[in-house]
Amino acid sequence: xxxxxxxxxxxxxxxxxxxxxxxxxxxxxxxxxxxxxxxxxxxxxxxxxxxxxxxxxxxxxxxxxxxxxxxxxxxxxxxxxxxxxxxxxxxxxxxxxxxxxxxxxxxxxxxxxxxxxxxxxxx
Numbered sequence: 001x002x003x004x005x006x007x008x009x010x011x012x013x014x015x016x017x018x019x020x021x022x023x024x025x026x027x028x029x030x031x032x033x034x035x036x037x038x039x040x041x042x043x044x045x046x047x048x049x050x051x052x053x054x055x056x057x058x059x060x061x062x063x064x065x066x067x068x069x070x071x072x073x074x075x076x077x078x079x080x081x082x083x084x085x086x087x088x089x090x091x092x093x094x095x096x097x098x099x100x101x102x103x104x105x106x107x108x109x110x111x112x113x114x115x116x117x118x119x120x121x122x123x
Contacts, residue, residue: 013080019055019091028055028093033122035115039100039108040075042115043093046123052086054079057095071101078105078112085116087123092116 019025032045056075058068075094086092094115100108 013076016051017053017083019053019093024053024091025055025057025093028091032091032093035118037111037115038097039103039111040094040096040115042112042119043095044119044123045091046087047089047091050089052083052088052090052092054083054086054092054094057093062096062098063101067101071096074100074105074108075112078109081109082113082116085113085120087120090119090123092119 019028028043028045032043035042035044056072058071058075060068062068062071075096079094094112
C-alpha cells in the first residue's frame with residue numbers, strides 16, 4: 001500500500017506513540033497495574049508528563065516470526081484505532097494470548113477499547 005494513502009487515512013502509528021526501550025517495558029511490568037481480558041493482558045503505568053505510549057510483548061511461545069508479526073500487526077491497528085481513548089500520560093504494554101490470532105478483528109478491537117477505557121477510569 002502506498003504510504004501517501006496511509007497518511008491520508010490517518011494510518012500511522014508514530015514512533016513517539018510507541019514504547020521502544022527494554023527499561024520502559026520493565027518499569028511498566030514492575031511498577032504498573034494490570035487489566036485482564038479473554039485474549040490479552042494489558043499493563044499500564046501513569047507518567048508525570050508526555051503522551052500515551054504503547055508497546056507489545058509477543059514471545060516465541062506464541063509461534064514463529066510470521067505468526068508473532070501478524071499478531072503485532074493486528075494489535076498495532078487496534079491500538080491505532082482506539083488510542084484516542086487513552087489518557088495523555090500513560091505507558092501501556094499489551095501482552096496477547098495465542099487466541100488473539102484466531103478471533104475476529106472486531107473482538108480484538110473491542111477488547112483493546114475496553115482495556116483503554118478501564119485504564120482511563122483508573123488513571
